Every structure is written in structure tokens, then in C-alpha cells.
Amino acid sequence: MDTKIKTNNTTSEKIHSSENIDEQMLERLFRQFSQEIPDDGFTDRVMKSIAAVSQEESVSQKTAFSLKAQIPLLKSLNWFTAILSVAIFLFAGGPQLVWNSVFAPIFSNVTSILPVSVFRWTFDDWLVAFFRQAHQLYSIDVLTTPLPTIYILLAVLTALAARRLALLTV
Amino acid sequence: MPSVTDIALVLQVVTIGSQRAFATLVERHQEPVRRFLRSLTNGDEALADDLAQETFIRAWQGLRSFRGSASFRTWVMRIAYHTFLDEVRKSKPTETLDSNQRIEPNATQTDNFMLRHDVQQALDSLSEIERTCITLQLIEGQSIADIATISGLPQNTVKSHLMRGKQHLTTYLRNHGYKD
Structure with missing residues (x-):
């Protein structure tokens, strides 16, 4: 109750004191005070x-x-997409295409200078040679496995490398 | 009444990034913003114009947040007020609020200058928030609700600041020879 009485007193004091404010004078002076501000390139x-x-x-x-x-x-290059994309690339004949259109012509020019038979190899020759070497070194009997299996193995290896490279790049 | 409303111009800026539409908005509202900031910076025109420029750049960057609940002018005045507060926070009070360095009447100056000088001095004698409320009401003619939006204060608090500020101004100006 005391607090309410105090609050009311304060408000009445404020109202009483507001009578001292000369609104008209302030409005008149501030009207004169407020000047126009031209743009002036602002x-x-x-x-x-x-x-x-x-x-x-x-x-x-x-x-x-x-x-x-x-x-x-x-x-987003997760295992599934990496393997799938590389497998599609391999099965669609991508390596052969790259080999025949890019590397074979270069090597055919080189073979005219260096008569080495490996330069005339096709992509499949390289692949078979690679797995033959693997067979000799690690006794992996990949030569008896059908070629699609070799492609899938190669796809997995390439996908691993691709993902590793992607993570390194990020 | 402007031919194209502020809202239409804002829409042009937001949807197609029209700088021409924004230039129209700046042209339309530069005067109250600069006047408001001049009053807050105790008449420092250079500082006020820098702050006004900063205000409009902030408005350009934040225009997507404009919801149209208040008028564009109220919204941009609110940005101006916050830009001023940021400036006050990062600079020393004596650097921005020392009015005596800027307004020095001399013999060649007119009565109007003297009046402006006295009113500016009277404004300077107020607290920062009182000056803000008084400037917005008596110079820019903003409503209590708009002043509350700009300053971020409740309407009753704005009324109190206005009343105290006016009382202080009346006393100051009467003491300096101004009467109705």
C-alpha cells in the first residue's frame, strides 16, 4: 500500500511539474532551429x-x-559413389579410349625412335602385364580370374586413390 | 505524396537489386537522417554525414530484414540511432560531445545563428537519450510510438524522457532570455 501511495505521489509530482514546460516556445524555437539540409551530392x-x-x-x-x-x-565422394563412378568409367571403356586417343599416338611416335615393343601395347596388354607381375611377386592368382573381376578390383583401388586425393584436396 | 511509395522502392531493391531505387530512397530520407545525426553529434556536420553514409550502407545491406511493420523512415532512423551509439562506444565521449569546439558565434553571424547556437547548447545539456527523444519529436515530428521503435524503449519511458527533456529545455532557454 505504501508503495502505491508513493508511486501516485511521484506521478502527481510529474504532472504538476509538466505545467512548467512551455510547449509553444519549444515548438516555435525548434521550428526555427530545424534547418533544411540540401543533398549536395550526399x-x-x-x-x-x-x-x-x-x-x-x-x-x-x-x-x-x-x-x-x-x-x-x-x-560427397563416399565409398559407394567413388566405386560406382570408377567402375562405370572402366566398364564403359574409358581407359581404352584415353589410351587409344591420347597415349597410343604419342607412344607410336616414340616407337619410331625407340623400337621397344611395350610402346605398342594396348591398355589390356598393360593390364595383363601388371597382374602377371603381381602374380609373380605376390602369388596372386589373378590371371585365372575373369577380366570383369580384375576390372572391379582395379575400380576399388582407383576409387580408394580418388577418395584419398579428394580428402587431401579439401 | 511521392509517386512511387517507399515499399515499392524497397521491393525493387530486394527483388532485382535496383541501385536506382535505393538512390531514390536515400534522396528521399537523407535530410531527416542527417539532421537527426547532426543533433545527436552536437552539430558536428562531418561526423554526422559520415554516420549517415554508414547508416544507408547498413540499410542497403540489411534491407531484406525490413518487414514493413514500421515505415521505412522509422526503420532507417533506428539504424541511424544504432550507428550513432556504435560510434559513441568506440570513441571517447570528449571527442564527440565537446560542442564548444564547433559552434563559435562571431560578430558577423546573424540572429538565426544565435538562436541555433542557443538551442544546440540547450540540447547538449540534455542526456543522450533525452536529446534523442526530443530531436525525434520536436525536429522530425515523429510520434511517441515511432520514437519507441527507433530507440528501442517502452512508450512510457519515451514519454518520461520527453517530459524531463522539455522541462530542462524550457528552464535552460528561459534562463537565456527566451520567452513565449
Whole structure:
């Protein structure tokens, strides 16, 4: 109750004291005080600053965009997608295509200088030679396995390497 | 009544990033923003214009957050007020609030200058928040509700600051020879 009485007293004091305020005088003086401010090129200066800020933001967004575009792509390269993509590449004849269109012509030119038979090998010759070497060194009997199995093994190995490379890049 | 409303201009800025539309908004609202900041910075025109520029850059960057619950002017005045508060926080009070260095009347200055000088001095004698409320009401003609939005204070608090500020101003100006 005491608090309420005190509060009421304070409010009444405020109301009483507000009578001392000369509203008309203040309004008149502040009307005279408030001056017009011409633009004087202010808008141009602001827009130039905004253009500069926008340009900076655009550059930073582009950088962020390219990184953001790359990182999830690399991170999304999980085991399944890595193996699947490499397997598709191998089964679709990708290595042969690359070999025949890029490396074979180069090596065929080289063989004219160096008469070494390996340069005339096809991709499959290289593959068979690779597994023959593996068989001799580690007794892995890959030569008796059908060629698709060899391709799958190669796909797994390549996928491992691809993922490792992707993680290193990130 | 402007031909294109502020909301329409804001929409143009937000949807197609129109700098021309934003330039129109700046042109339309630069005067109250600069006047408000000049009052808050005790008449330091250079500092006020720097803060006004910063205000409009912040408005450009944050325009997507404008919901239209208050008018664009109220929204941008609120940004101006916060820009001023940030400036006060990072600089020493004596650097921004020493008005005597800036307004020095001399013999060639007119009565209007003297009036402006006296009113500015009267404003300087108020606390920061009282000055903000008084400037927004008596110079910019903002409503109590808008002042509350700009300053982030409850309406009753704004009323108290206005009343105290006006009382202080009346006393100050009467003591300096101003009468109705």
C-alpha cells in the first residue's frame, strides 16, 4: 500500500511539474532551429560507397561460391559413389579410349625412335602385364580370374586413390 | 505524396537489386537522417554525414530484414540511432560531445545563428537519450510510438524522457532570455 501511495505521489509530482514546460516556445524555437539540409551530392557519395561495397561482396561471394561448390562435391565422394563412378568409367571403356586417343599416338611416335615393343601395347596388354607381375611377386592368382573381376578390383583401388586425393584436396 | 511509395522502392531493391531505387530512397530520407545525426553529434556536420553514409550502407545491406511493420523512415532512423551509439562506444565521449569546439558565434553571424547556437547548447545539456527523444519529436515530428521503435524503449519511458527533456529545455532557454 505504501508503495502505491508513493508511486501516485511521484506521478502527481510529474504532472504538476509538466505545467512548467512551455510547449509553444519549444515548438516555435525548434521550428526555427530545424534547418533544411540540401543533398549536395550526399546521395551520389552514398551510392558510390554502396557500389564499392557491393563489388567487394560480389567478389567474396564468388570466392565463397567456388569453394562451397567444390567442398561438398568432394566430401560427397563416399565409398559407394567413388566405386560406382570408377567402375562405370572402366566398364564403359574409358581407359581404352584415353589410351587409344591420347597415349597410343604419342607412344607410336616414340616407337619410331625407340623400337621397344611395350610402346605398342594396348591398355589390356598393360593390364595383363601388371597382374602377371603381381602374380609373380605376390602369388596372386589373378590371371585365372575373369577380366570383369580384375576390372572391379582395379575400380576399388582407383576409387580408394580418388577418395584419398579428394580428402587431401579439401 | 511521392509517386512511387517507399515499399515499392524497397521491393525493387530486394527483388532485382535496383541501385536506382535505393538512390531514390536515400534522396528521399537523407535530410531527416542527417539532421537527426547532426543533433545527436552536437552539430558536428562531418561526423554526422559520415554516420549517415554508414547508416544507408547498413540499410542497403540489411534491407531484406525490413518487414514493413514500421515505415521505412522509422526503420532507417533506428539504424541511424544504432550507428550513432556504435560510434559513441568506440570513441571517447570528449571527442564527440565537446560542442564548444564547433559552434563559435562571431560578430558577423546573424540572429538565426544565435538562436541555433542557443538551442544546440540547450540540447547538449540534455542526456543522450533525452536529446534523442526530443530531436525525434520536436525536429522530425515523429510520434511517441515511432520514437519507441527507433530507440528501442517502452512508450512510457519515451514519454518520461520527453517530459524531463522539455522541462530542462524550457528552464535552460528561459534562463537565456527566451520567452513565449
